[in-house]
Amino acid sequence: MVAGNKILFIRTPLSRFSLLSPVLELFLKLKNSKTQDFTMDIPGLPLSATPYSVGSDHDIFNFFGVPAVMVITWPYPYYHSSEDSVDKLNKESIEIIGKAVLASSLFLSQKELKKFARASQLTYLGELSMKREVKVVEILVDAGLKRDGKFLGIEIGKEGKKNGWLRWTRKGMLTPEIIKEEKNRAKLQEIYRNRRNISLIHELIMLGEQLDESSAWQALWEEYGEYDMRKIRDALKILEKERVKKFT
Secondary structure (H helix, E strand, O other): OOOOOOEEEEOOOHHHOOOHHHHHHHHHHHHOEOOOOOOOOOEOOOEEEEOOOOOOOHHHHHHOOOOOOEEEEOOOOOOOOOOOOHHHOOHHHHHHHHHHHHHHHHHHOOOOOHHHHHHHHHHHHHHHHHHOOOOOHHHHHHHHHHHHHHHHOOOOOOOOOOOOOEEEOOOOOOOHHHOOOHHHHHHHHHHOOOHHHHHHHHHHHHHHOOOOHHHHHHHHHHHHOOOOHHHHHHHHHHHHHOOOEEEO
8 A cells, every 4th residue: 555645554463562563663764764864854754653453454464473564555545446546656655665664674684683672672661651551561562572583583572471361263354244143243333333443352352362351451451541341342242152252
């Protein structure tokens, strides 16, 4: 998605914390810079980074435990329409995103990543702790870094103890269309009217695969802040009844 002139970077969910997020975010900012004067950074295109949200190809990777991010130019009025033609491509966004992805790949191939990993961990924890008290986040961050370290061949992070509260039996987007009972399908559609709830529900299930019930709810709050727990619980009950996932 490189046709628009505003770049949106969606990070990995907390449940899949990975160096992929801070590395790519760093290089997006560097490749988007219009100045070589380090005393003043002028971005080329508007660039924003947000917590994980569902809605595109990155989802399925995260659902199956593979950390994934999304870089998109958004908003884009011709999205998934007959007007989404090649003449709409933005060469500047192609260059920024392309160079950032290449630079991130090369950077992650290095062995000397321990200091960057530690700095990324502290930065992420610091950002969240400025908004609310964090208790569970560090466990998930450590576990994510440990997984990355195994893949990259370096010693970082700490192994987390899995004490899963949920088991996702049919992985994929949990859309109302998969719900057989009409009443429950309508109720889930109503909950999904607030699109934020869609991300919260999917993330809670991913968190619940690793954490006990209390810790999973706490982690969701630490990642996103306030949410309507009653509605999220109602959605889980519908999904459990339809055997999309079930409690262990």
